[in-house]
Amino acid sequence: MDKRRRQLLTLSTFATLGAASVSLGCSSMISNSQTKSVMGLKTPALDTVRIGFIGVGQRGSGHVKHCCHIEGVEIVAICDTHLPSLKKAIDSVVSAGLNAPQAYSGAEDAYLEMLSRHDIDIVIISTPWRWHAPMAIATMEHGKHAFVEVPLALTVAECWQIVDTAERTQKHCMMMENVNYGRDELMVLNMVRQGLFGELLHGEAAYIHELRWQMKELTESTGSWRTPWHSKRNGNLYPTHGLGPVSQYMNINRGDRFDYLTSMSSPALGRQMYAAREFPKEHMRNQARYINGDINTSLIKTIKGKTIMVQHDTTTPRPYSRHNLIQGTNGVFAGFPNRIALEQGGRESFHQWDYDMQPWYDKFDHPLWQHMGSEAERNGGHGGMDFLMLWRMVYCLRHGEPLDQDVYDGASWSVISPLSSLSLEHRSQSVDIPDFTRGAWAKAEPLGIVKPS
Numbered sequence: 001m002d003k004r005r006r007q008l009l010t011l012s013t014f015a016t017l018g019a020a021s022v023s024l025g026c027s028s029m030i031s032n033s034q035t036k037s038v039m040g041l042k043t044p045a046l047d048t049v050r051i052g053f054i055g056v057g058q059r060g061s062g063h064v065k066h067c068c069h070i071e072g073v074e075i076v077a078i079c080d081t082h083l084p085s086l087k088k089a090i091d092s093v094v095s096a097g098l099n100a101p102q103a104y105s106g107a108e109d110a111y112l113e114m115l116s117r118h119d120i121d122i123v124i125i126s127t128p129w130r131w132h133a134p135m136a137i138a139t140m141e142h143g144k145h146a147f148v149e150v151p152l153a154l155t156v157a158e159c160w161q162i163v164d165t166a167e168r169t170q171k172h173c174m175m176m177e178n179v180n181y182g183r184d185e186l187m188v189l190n191m192v193r194q195g196l197f198g199e200l201l202h203g204e205a206a207y208i209h210e211l212r213w214q215m216k217e218l219t220e221s222t223g224s225w226r227t228p229w230h231s232k233r234n235g236n237l238y239p240t241h242g243l244g245p246v247s248q249y250m251n252i253n254r255g256d257r258f259d260y261l262t263s264m265s266s267p268a269l270g271r272q273m274y275a276a277r278e279f280p281k282e283h284m285r286n287q288a289r290y291i292n293g294d295i296n297t298s299l300i301k302t303i304k305g306k307t308i309m310v311q312h313d314t315t316t317p318r319p320y321s322r323h324n325l326i327q328g329t330n331g332v333f334a335g336f337p338n339r340i341a342l343e344q345g346g347r348e349s350f351h352q353w354d355y356d357m358q359p360w361y362d363k364f365d366h367p368l369w370q371h372m373g374s375e376a377e378r379n380g381g382h383g384g385m386d387f388l389m390l391w392r393m394v395y396c397l398r399h400g401e402p403l404d405q406d407v408y409d410g411a412s413w414s415v416i417s418p419l420s421s422l423s424l425e426h427r428s429q430s431v432d433i434p435d436f437t438r439g440a441w442a443k444a445e446p447l448g449i450v451k452p453s
């Protein structure tokens with residue numbers, strides 16, 4: 001069945017099922033924008049990267065600290081509505097021996113005042129999810145590059161608005177998927193590019209991280225705004241950490257792209273049980289109804305036929321995992337714990353996992369990690385990936401090079417959340433995934449194995 005007929009079928013199927021899904025389905029297919037692509041966008045090299053921050057809680061405060069140790073960076077201003085967090089972040093800049101950045105606070109839209117400054121090049125946004133899209137759009141509208149925490153946006157419409165704005169303003173908008181800068185993920189990308197696994201067939205990605213304890217954060221910090229999402233949406237609430245690396249292995253948006261997905265959720269039991277165990281009967285955490293299935297499993301099909309399983313589970317008691325599995329015609333790498341199995345020289349060496357990674361690191365460590373890995377590990381942040389991501393962003397901006405992740409990646413990886421929800425509302429029917437690149441994926445070059453000088 002040709003693609004257009006299948007889309008119409010999908011839409012008409014949804015039309016019989018409810019008006020809300022029709023509009024979501026429609027907005028996922030259609031974009032009228034006549035703007036210029038930002039695929040491979042290069043912007044004039046910056047001598048110094050002058051940064052403004054919005055949101056310096058658990059996550060943003062780490063970005064501020066790392067940026068104090070990156071050459072060619074100036075921290076100009078910081079905005080946060082929570083004064084103690086704002087003060088702490090400013091103090092961390094001063095104690096690193098740098099000038100105190102200008103503070104912005106006092107209202108939910110105080111960030112707009114910061115954005116009206118003319119001495120900021122990029123804005124790093126680490127606020128609760130609902131702010132990501134409006135803040136990223138406002139940042140670009142004010143002539144600055146936007147760097148946004150994960151996920152980039154919450155709805156299909158927001159994803160398109162961000163893409164449209166990036167194209168109209170010709171500004172960078174990168175979702176800061178730090179996991180793409182982990183040593184293992186970089187090594188696997190390098191292995192994939194060298195053909196170690198043969199032709200890629202299938203990937204597995206996940207965010208499996210027990211976070212019930214965050215329900216105890218009631219008025220501030222991550223759990224205060226993240227917990228209510230478990231009462232608002234059933235689906236994959238946080239798809240990008242596992243999906244980002246697998247997408248880069250598979251050249252998503254650069255030679256292949258996501259075509260459609262189908263999604264299922266398990267029963268939602270764990271958070272209600274945790275609330276009953278940990279809070280008094282009348283407590284707000286016991287008043288809430290948690291609808292998000294404890295384990296969500298989505299399957300993505302790419303235009304070139306590859307498959308990706310994406311899971312989300314922040315509720316059940318089990319060890320952390322992002323799966324990080326990539327299977328090709330010649331073998332497989334899997335993470336958590338790292339292991340590899342290959343058919344080598346026709347031998348059936350693939351029946352046993354090889355858990356000893358050191359020889360593989362010696363041979364396949366990514367040049368970026370070879371260049372900056374020890375510095376990244378010294379500065380820390382999820383084993384160095386956070387520092388390396390920030391360092392690489394600054395490097396690209398100072399050299400006028402395209403970023404490793406663009407607005408199309410951020411939109412494609414983030415849109416899995418609302419689309420997983422839409423699919424499972426309709427007995428897991430398949431849902432088309434928008435082509436945010438508007439066709440540019442077919443000719444785009446795969447992300448290279450970058451070698452910084």
Ligand SMILES: NC(=O)c1ccc[n+]([C@@H]2O[C@H](COP(=O)([O-])OP(=O)(O)OC[C@H]3O[C@@H](n4cnc5c(N)ncnc54)[C@H](O)[C@@H]3O)[C@@H](O)[C@H]2O)c1
Nearest residue numbers: 055056057058059080081082085108126127149150221222
């Ligand atoms: N990439 C990663 O590994 C990673 C890890 C943790 C969190 N995150 C992401 O980082 C983001 C922030 O998470 P967090 O854990 O730091 O949350 P947090 O609640 O600790 O911090 C959010 C901060 O934003 C501030 N804020 C809220 N609304 C604001 C507004 N209108 N203007 C200015 N400031 C505002 C809050 O006061 C708070 O200080 C989330 O999107 C989350 O998904 C990513």
